[in-house]
Amino acid sequence: MPAIRYEVLGIGNAIVDVIARTEEDFLLKQGMNKGGMALIDEPRAEAIYKAMGPAVETSGGSAANTIVGVASLGVRSAFIGKVKDDLLGRAFSHDIRAAGVAFTTTPAARGPSTARCYVLVTPDGERTMNTYLGAAQNLHPSDIDADLVAGSAILYLEGYLWDPKDAKDAFLKAAKIAHQAERTVALSLSDAFCVDRWRDEFLHLMRSRTVDLIFANEAELSSLYQTADFDTAVAVLRKDIGTAVITRSEKGCIVIGPDGTEAVSAFPVERVVDTTGAGDLFAAGFLCGLARGADDRTCGRLGALAAGEIIQHLGARPETSLQDLARQNGLLD
């Protein structure tokens, strides 16, 4: 078994967020599902961009946000994802490396441009996302560096990888290598609509033990088991997976593991500015705890702490050292 070089390796769509504040009206007019993530093609991307207000560009991508959060907590981490060698692709690469994450996936020299997610933030802080996958959909099994996967203690995958065909194969290749090296494989269910698109395959990933741990919010759990009843869903979930972490926004999270269930409260925040990245950063905190061998409760609290930081400003990348924040709150040495 190779030595551990990284504590957490993330694989996901490499995306630049294009964030704008908007009114509820705009979502209605554009026929968008508030709070969800829709996949869009290039003409639709152009149309949305033309109609939306002034924006800020910042590196994003669900698993990429998580891995940057993990690095901000002082945990050695790496990322695999596909950008094009264009201005936004270079910005993505710069930002993730400048955050201390190892990122060596070769950028595409031609083909579609770097993926963009149009993030519309309503006055209540809720975000509605429209993603043009661009270069990210060309993440290929050949982009999976076997030594890197085998040399990482935890492999973290986003459910969104299930959308592009080649990325799905890359996902499965990585999960297989990780398990052969006796590593932990974690999956985020990403989004209720994504779960709706891939329900049976996600359930198969869980039941076949291709993944050991899942992260989901209530909407995703509800979509997975097609039930609005939380307790019913949790009862089935318990049999389907080793460990499941269910985030419940301001109600905190529950961790369902082999040793029982642990409820952890949310981190108190002054004002919710933008919920983009809340789930991603929750996962970052939890994975940090997991990498350091913390108990479920501490993992959950680290998740709540990181999510609490991210929702107090625009964008899904931390604006302060999460390691310092965790230390100030007695959650890390």
Add this chain to the structure above:
Amino acid sequence: MPAIRYEVLGIGNAIVDVIARTEEDFLLKQGMNKGGMALIDEPRAEAIYKAMGPAVETSGGSAANTIVGVASLGVRSAFIGKVKDDLLGRAFSHDIRAAGVAFTTTPAARGPSTARCYVLVTPDGERTMNTYLGAAQNLHPSDIDADLVAGSAILYLEGYLWDPKDAKDAFLKAAKIAHQAERTVALSLSDAFCVDRWRDEFLHLMRSRTVDLIFANEAELSSLYQTADFDTAVAVLRKDIGTAVITRSEKGCIVIGPDGTEAVSAFPVERVVDTTGAGDLFAAGFLCGLARGADDRTCGRLGALAAGEIIQHLGARPETSLQDLARQNGLLD
């Protein structure tokens, strides 16, 4: 004389800001003048970008920020500036149009990429800027639409235009057309180092009445007259220009006009997050007042209000409607 289509037309370098938080140490190591703006070539731009932390990209450019502020105050406005037709150039164009500004300058199809300004924000909120002019330096006299200039009540020019040779010619062409149409021509001195580069030419612009109004901060005024004594500088300034507006950070501003001198206090703010754009937005508020025929005091208070909004968040574009803010403060109907 053509009819007035726009109340304010700005001409300036079209730049995308690449903003990162940094420590004081970084500025020292990189040999940067804190609070200033340095012009850099492409290799230096690459080196700074590689060394700096994760960043956020947002449309910037001094006069462009001002004009967006003017539009946010509900004033009809237009902008002339040069981007390349690349991802960041398209972001710049989208953002300024989405803010309600008429922007029709043809983007460059080839040549250097869209201009970027690496903005390093230290914990005290001060910003230190390094600008790679790229496509912006190719703003040419042929980009000056004579009808647009003649049809705008106020022409606002940034001193930074004096750096690229062709842009300087474009500046002079626009100023001439404006005066032929009996319009007001305003100039921002931009930056103390810029004034140091072009001192004699800026003084000539003022004394030859090529410009009717200047905006300067204390450092720029000090650089212009090569004296640290404020009162001495003001005494000379009074003879050199019709109207001068001197901004003094937390001390507010003074307006020196034909009818005397008016001191206006700064707008109280809770916390200074990032001073990027403070001068630009002050000018926006002042120009709004000027366009609406307000007295010097009201113009100054509108400037202070707009500057106060911008320094409370990252980036130099308003995050709220300045018109609403001005109305709430009884400064606009």
